[in-house]
Amino acid sequence: MRTNTAICVIGTFFLSLLRLCAGSKGNVQPNFLSCVDTCTRTECPTAELPLSLRLTLWDCPENCRYNCMQGITDRAIANDAPVYQYYGKWPFYRVFGIQEPASVLFSIGNGYVHYYYYKILRRDIPNAYYLKPYMLVFSMVGINAWIWSTVFHARDFPITEKLDYFSAGLFILYSLYYALIRLFHIRNQVVLRLLSVVVTAMFLAHISYLSFYTFDYGYNMMASVVVGSLVLLLWVGWTILQYTKEKNKHRRSYAYLVILSVAGTSAAMALELFDFPPFLRVFDAHSLWHFSTIPLMTLWYRFVLLDTPNEMRIGKY
Known part of the structure; x- marks a missing residue:
């Protein structure tokens, strides 16, 4: 039930974005x-x-x-009259030429979380652990996504919009890639190469379609929601297994952290459903969504740091 609810929230979120993109009064x-x-x-x-x-x-x-x-x-x-959007955006106050200062600030905060934990993972995770390279790439893909989110919210141009969307899509797709390797303990090199080729081909096909055929907002959003829903389903299923195992069957008692992070991020998207004129012409629903993902991503890395020594201890490396 929780999974279905979260998927519905994500789907409604993207549908709401489609309505927002339809026009501004x-x-x-x-x-x-x-x-x-x-x-x-x-x-x-x-x-x-x-x-x-x-x-x-x-x-x-x-x-x-x-x-x-x-x-x-x-x-x-x-005059207590309606406040309208212009060219798809609320009338934000700019700061030193930055169009959406709150979203820029919170994007930087998200990027810093990935950077901070990248250094910790590189220092504290043993090189022998098979997931370490994938963890580090996860952090770097996250840093890249939030860099381009920062640039896009600072100045909205067609190129910065595409780089933001493409980088966010890459992060979502890599999250699926990482989840498959971690949850199914994929270590066979042939299977890993095949999975890498499939994921790379999916990403290249996605950005090629958007770049050379048409920049279809609806398609881009639905592709993101499908992949994001798969990630959510995988982690929810794994977490349920942890809490239904007998205690002596390697139950991961810390599994709740990953659900708080992944499902929390999906639920936080519901902020977009309550789109409203920005408070003080700075803080809108979108910026608050970016703010909420900062602690949620911290929970993700807390999960990773607890999961790694446990997996090494029980021999899954």
């Missing part, structure tokens, strides 16, 4: 279009942007859109 409002047109005609021929905006690659028309969006939002709040 703010950037088609006549007052916004008129404001941007006037600003572009009167200011852009002579205006020079501050250094912070030039360093973050803002141009004058974009700056006009930002200023018009903020002015209209100011009046909407003062």
